Amino acid sequence: QVQLSESGGGLVQPGGSVRLSCAVSGGSFSTNAMAWFRLAPPKEREFVAGTNWSGSHSYVIDSVKGRFTVSRDNAKNALYLQMNSLKREDTAVYYCAAASRWQAVQITAEDYDYWGRGTQVTVSS
Secondary structure, three states: OOEEEEEOOEEEOOOOOEEEEEEEEOOOOOOOEEEEEEEOOOOOOEEEEEEOOOOOOEEEOHHHOOOEEEEEEOOOOEEEEEEOOOOHHHOEEEEEEEEOOOOOOOOOHHHOOEEOOOEEEEEOO
């Protein structure tokens, strides 16, 4: 079966950078939208950034615009999230997700049907 696996999280100081990777195995999402979500209880899960099937179009939420960049490499079956100028409020578990029924980027979690287990990003001094 198709599986998604995140990596690259960890402890980083405010203003620092982290690059998250999402590896896809057992299949391919080269024709599907993919995205990053984050969860920081008690806040609900929120969309962070996503790309269309080819990576030619992307969308990021206002709070991370100019700091986060989402990209993908379909030849490597991978999705990335470059996070710069990190803030304490970016602390969360970051999940990658794929939408098997969509080519265009979606921002609703319900549109994604494949999920990784998440990777923790903690921004603290």
